[in-house]
Amino acid sequence: MMTPKTDVSRLGTDGDWAIFADQIIDGTGNPAIFDAVLVVSGGLIKDVGKRQDVQVPPHAKVIQCKNETILPGFIDSHNHPTLKPIGAVFADYMGQFYDPDARLTARSARNLRVDFLSGVTTLRVVGDLNFVDVILAQEVQEGIIPGPNIIPSGPRLGPTGGHLWIKEWAVDGAENIRNTIREYVEKGSQIIKLGLLDEGPSKTSYSPEELSAAVSEAHKLGVPVAAHCTGEYGSSILACLKAGVDAIEHVVPLNTEMIGHFKKTRIHLSLTPFCYKVPQPQPESYWHYQDFKAKSAKEWMEYNVALSAEFLTNNPDVVTKDRHFGREVFPALQPFMTAVKEAWEEGITICVGSDAPHGVFPLNVEFLVDCGIAPLAAIACATGTAARVCRVDHKTGTLIPGKAADFISVRGNPLSQIEALRDINLIVRNGVRYEGLSFV
Numbered sequence: 001m002m003t004p005k006t007d008v009s010r011l012g013t014d015g016d017w018a019i020f021a022d023q024i025i026d027g028t029g030n031p032a033i034f035d036a037v038l039v040v041s042g043g044l045i046k047d048v049g050k051r052q053d054v055q056v057p058p059h060a061k062v063i064q065c066k067n068e069t070i071l072p073g074f075i076d077s078h079n080h081p082t083l084k085p086i087g088a089v090f091a092d093y094m095g096q097f098y099d100p101d102a103r104l105t106a107r108s109a110r111n112l113r114v115d116f117l118s119g120v121t122t123l124r125v126v127g128d129l130n131f132v133d134v135i136l137a138q139e140v141q142e143g144i145i146p147g148p149n150i151i152p153s154g155p156r157l158g159p160t161g162g163h164l165w166i167k168e169w170a171v172d173g174a175e176n177i178r179n180t181i182r183e184y185v186e187k188g189s190q191i192i193k194l195g196l197l198d199e200g201p202s203k204t205s206y207s208p209e210e211l212s213a214a215v216s217e218a219h220k221l222g223v224p225v226a227a228h229c230t231g232e233y234g235s236s237i238l239a240c241l242k243a244g245v246d247a248i249e250h251v252v253p254l255n256t257e258m259i260g261h262f263k264k265t266r267i268h269l270s271l272t273p274f275c276y277k278v279p280q281p282q283p284e285s286y287w288h289y290q291d292f293k294a295k296s297a298k299e300w301m302e303y304n305v306a307l308s309a310e311f312l313t314n315n316p317d318v319v320t321k322d323r324h325f326g327r328e329v330f331p332a333l334q335p336f337m338t339a340v341k342e343a344w345e346e347g348i349t350i351c352v353g354s355d356a357p358h359g360v361f362p363l364n365v366e367f368l369v370d371c372g373i374a375p376l377a378a379i380a381c382a383t384g385t386a387a388r389v390c391r392v393d394h395k396t397g398t399l400i401p402g403k404a405a406d407f408i409s410v411r412g413n414p415l416s417q418i419e420a421l422r423d424i425n426l427i428v429r430n431g432v433r434y435e436g437l438s439f440v
Contacts, residue, residue: 077386119410137188262346277367362422365418
């Protein structure tokens with residue numbers, strides 16, 4: 001085994017590279033590897049393990065990550081690059097939906113940059129505008145804009161009068177739904193997003209026939225279905241479980257009764273927890289801080305932590321009472337956190353997404369830890385488990401030889417102090433190093 005002699009400032013897809021760190025968390029849920037080394041060759045992981053057990057190629061270039069932890073790049077299971085939830089009420093920001101594609105793309109480039117610098121190397125879109133996300137996925141791969149690998153969905157499907165309803169986008173009736181899904185997949189959608197709200201104790205936005213049509217058509221074309229399910233009754237969740245969707249987004253309400261229903265299926269929970277801890281939507285001053293004041297992802301995340309603490313202090317009811325925005329419901333934090341831990345203990349698959357705000361993904365992992373999930377398991381939820389949910393586990397999500405070199409390093413030990421996830425150093429996607437990007 002070679003003794004590392006030099007540091008380098010650039011990791012590319014050419015040649016062999018050896019990255020030494022105090023520990024490596026591989027994303028599988030297995031214990032951390034201490035005094036570890038990760039070998040990368042041609043943009044892929046070649047070897048990983050304790051430095052005494054890994055044969056480092058004699059010509060390999062070396063990166064030293066002293067007092068750091070290497071882990072897989074995060075996989076954000078729920079995001080909307082084209083949007084910023086801005087305004088006094090939700091209706092205020094829906095005007096963004098009519099923005100021209102050039103403006104949507106410009107806004108997306110900004111959002112993707114801050115998401116990327118928060119450690120996200122793969123991002124699943126669940127409903128976006130005008131198929132801009134399909135183009136963004138191509139632009140990222142071609143190196144036109146920096147950002148995470150994107151799993152595009154195209155626009156969400158929703159009925160007349162449904163979640164964030166826009167007349168021009170309403171899709172009603174089983175046959176129309178089938179035709180629309182075929183059109184979406186032809187245009188590049190790799191996942192179908194349904195937007196559902198509880199319409200009553202036993203009714204959701206789509207009929208059973210419409211839901212069945214959506215799921216069967218998507219599955220016939222080889223793409224999964226994710227369903228936004230929120231409300232006070234759980235009728236949307238139950239209808240989607242019966243229809244056989246692949247993932248439930250947000251999952252409101254989440255309680256012992258709902259967990260019992262989930263246990264009977266293999267359907268995943270894609271939670272968006274941190275957005276419940278800050279004002280929604282965010283005021284102009286919030287985005288001004290991101291765009292003009294914050295100088296790093298860590299500074300931006302710590303601003304959000306402080307904002308969240310202030311918000312919860314000034315609005316203590318948020319902890320114990322649901323917030324209603326029409327038929328939309330944000331869950332009370334205390335019972336929601338209890339239910340998240342219960343779901344985890346029952347073996348239900350959990351991953352997390354940002355939804356909004358952008359650039360704070362590690363705070364969602366911290367939320368899982370605050371619920372009582374061990375840090376190692378919470379990190380697995382955001383990496384290896386999320387890769388399975390997003391159907392990219394064959395190429396990313398865990399640090400296993402043969403997979404893409406998608407990884408980050410953080411200063412410190414997140415297993416003893418989960419807040420270390422905010423302090424990101426390396427950012428490597430597809431074997432190329434990106435942390436030199438400016439936050440602004």
